[in-house]
Amino acid sequence: MSKRRAGPIQSGLLILGAALAVAANAVPARAALGGDVTSVQADQLHVQGSLRTTVTSSYTVHQIQAATGTVVREYVSSSGKSAGKVFGIAWQGPWPPDIRQLLGSYFEQYVQAANVQGATRVGRRPLVIEQPGLVVQIGGHPRAFAGRAYVPEMLPTGVRTEDVQ
Amino acid sequence: MSSLRRFLAFILTFPVLVAFAFLTGCGGGSSSASNNTIVSSGNNVASISVNSGPTGNYANGGFVSITVCVPGTSSCQTVDDVLVDTGSSGLRILSSFSPGLPQQEASGDPVFECFPFESGYTWGPVQTADVEIAGEKASSVPVQLVGTNTAVPDGCLDFGLPSSNTLDSLGANGIFGVGLFAQDCGEYCVQVQTGNPNLYYQCASSPCQAIGESLAQQVPNPVTLFATDNNGVIIELPGVSGGEPSLSGSLVFGIGTQSNNALGAATVYTADSSGSFTTTYSGTPYSGSFIDSGSNGYFFPSTTIAECSDSSDAPGFYCPSTTENLSASNQGVNGSSGTVNFSVADASTLFDSNDYVFNDLGGPASGYFDWGLPFFYGRNVFTGIQSDSYPNGYWAY
Numbered sequence: 001m002s003k004r005r006a007g008p009i010q011s012g013l014l015i016l017g018a019a020l021a022v023a024a025n026a027v028p029a030r031a032a033l034g035g036d037v038t039s040v041q042a043d044q045l046h047v048q049g050s051l052r053t054t055v056t057s058s059y060t061v062h063q064i065q066a067a068t069g070t071v072v073r074e075y076v077s078s079s080g081k082s083a084g085k086v087f088g089i090a091w092q093g094p095w096p097p098d099i100r101q102l103l104g105s106y107f108e109q110y111v112q113a114a115n116v117q118g119a120t121r122v123g124r125r126p127l128v129i130e131q132p133g134l135v136v137q138i139g140g141h142p143r144a145f146a147g148r149a150y151v152p153e154m155l156p157t158g159v160r161t162e163d164v165q
Numbered sequence: 166m167s168s169l170r171r172f173l174a175f176i177l178t179f180p181v182l183v184a185f186a187f188l189t190g191c192g193g194g195s196s197s198a199s200n201n202t203i204v205s206s207g208n209n210v211a212s213i214s215v216n217s218g219p220t221g222n223y224a225n226g227g228f229v230s231i232t233v234c235v236p237g238t239s240s241c242q243t244v245d246d247v248l249v250d251t252g253s254s255g256l257r258i259l260s261s262f263s264p265g266l267p268q269q270e271a272s273g274d275p276v277f278e279c280f281p282f283e284s285g286y287t288w289g290p291v292q293t294a295d296v297e298i299a300g301e302k303a304s305s306v307p308v309q310l311v312g313t314n315t316a317v318p319d320g321c322l323d324f325g326l327p328s329s330n331t332l333d334s335l336g337a338n339g340i341f342g343v344g345l346f347a348q349d350c351g352e353y354c355v356q357v358q359t360g361n362p363n364l365y366y367q368c369a370s371s372p373c374q375a376i377g378e379s380l381a382q383q384v385p386n387p388v389t390l391f392a393t394d395n396n397g398v399i400i401e402l403p404g405v406s407g408g409e410p411s412l413s414g415s416l417v418f419g420i421g422t423q424s425n426n427a428l429g430a431a432t433v434y435t436a437d438s439s440g441s442f443t444t445t446y447s448g449t450p451y452s453g454s455f456i457d458s459g460s461n462g463y464f465f466p467s468t469t470i471a472e473c474s475d476s477s478d479a480p481g482f483y484c485p486s487t488t489e490n491l492s493a494s495n496q497g498v499n500g501s502s503g504t505v506n507f508s509v510a511d512a513s514t515l516f517d518s519n520d521y522v523f524n525d526l527g528g529p530a531s532g533y534f535d536w537g538l539p540f541f542y543g544r545n546v547f548t549g550i551q552s553d554s555y556p557n558g559y560w561a562y
Contacts, residue, residue, distance in 0.1 A: 047360035099325025118327025123461040124284045128481045137531040141252040144439035
């Protein structure tokens with residue numbers, strides 16, 4: 001099994017992810033998932049997209065649409081201990097968006113899990129990362145990718161995981 | 166190879182519990198896999214084999230042999246075990262198989278590509294080859310060579326996908342993308358993206374810099390460059406009952422171009438601009454759905470079917486306690502529709518057998534239905550490349 005783990009490229013990725021996680025902690029506004037509402041504006045600027053906001057009783061959805069057709073929805077909690085924080089992200093577009101930007105401080109954790117999954121099972125299929133503190137799903141096909149990520153413990157009361165999509 | 170065998174032995178250390186459901190040939194007015202006729206001869210017919218692949222552990226992978234040559238010469242390399250993929254466009258082969266192909270350049274610098282698949286990205290130079298398969302030939306085709314010492318640029322890593330740049334991680338010696346589109350990327354890649362990651366790069370020195378790549382320069386679906394038989398492909402595989410070690414069938418080039426590739430009574434389902442149609446499952450329509458020979462199972466959302474545990478040998482698949490007999494309906498952009506019956510069994514049990522062909526392998530996906538290779542068993546599936554009549558291509562079966 002160990003022979004199927006990280007080669008030089010993957011190791012580089014992990015180091016890079018760690019460096020970015022540090023950077024994200026130093027500048028919270030760049031972190032989307034787990035970040036506060038200002039990080040949504042950072043993401044909007046990053047992709048130069050238009051923003052549309054939808055308010056529900058327990059969260060607000062900020063939808064960012066880029067000219068390329070990529071749509072990102074960021075879910076910000078309205079109450080509870082995660083009030084004002086991004087607890088979930090969903091996206092779709094012709095190609096995956098900047099996952100490093102969207103996952104922020106969770107990127108390193110995600111990349112480690114994704115590389116383990118990528119190295120241990122052959123065969124093309126969706127990436128499904130389910131850990132106690134982080135769920136990430138990425139799938140689709142060239143010209144139509146979709147995915148979502150959420151932090152289970154940050155979900156507002158009464159919100160189902162299926163609501164993040 | 167020996168280490169791969171040991172890996173295989175590892176996943177086979179669980180008790181063999183064969184509990185395959187018998188799939189009766191019931192149709193009920195819907196599309197049901199049974200008794201398809203498979204063409205075996207013709208200059209447009211390549212053999213396709215579903216087996217464990219070059220790494221010895223691939224489930225539901227359909228492979229062909231393809232030959233790449235230095236353009237205009239007889240300096241060629243035949244590459245076996247290239248995965249047939251109707252879900253993407255473009256030929257990608259491991260760089261170790263290159264016969265020394267000429268490099269595509271932009272402003273005098275070598276062009277590289279980062280190509281995202283859902284399970285990982287491929288990174289490597291874009292080079293030019295004559296591509297030969299069966300009696301078909303395409304000249305001076307941009308193809309991607311996978312695996313290189315040139316550092317992966319940050320923009321490629323931003324996709325957040327694992328690396329699929331080695332034999333072990335790719336599970337194949339290459340990917341033969343024979344999908345709906347004439348180019349691998351399309352308009353997205355013509356201009357450099359700001360904010361969203363790019364696919365094409367020029368690599369004069371490290372780090373590589375993102376570039377726009379014209380449609381004419383992009384890695385194309387090689388089928389479009391055949392002299393004839395260039396409007397699509399048919400995958401013809403026999404039906405499967407439960408699991409089998411391997412399976413043989415045909416990859417037929419062209420649709421309605423010869424006596425052996427007529428559309429016949431197949432129903433045409435046209436795709437939207439992203440290469441998707443709508444599949445309705447369990448009452449929910451999923452508009453981003455697709456048919457993809459390069460996916461190795463049925464992948465779809467379910468709130469009721471148990472997922473395999475992360476500690477099992479099948480994480481990311483479904484592991485229902487009893488085989489689920491299910492149905493879903495497909496709807497093309499052109500309005501045509503039809504129901505498909507399918508089954509999903511316990512993937513962990515399937516993987517504990519000596520089989521690599523499973524008609525009942527499935528797993529979770531978020532927000533779409535992916536009809537992978539099991540859908541092709543016992544059913545001739547046409548993939549029509551985009552044209553004036555079908556601007557986004559079509560599937561037919």
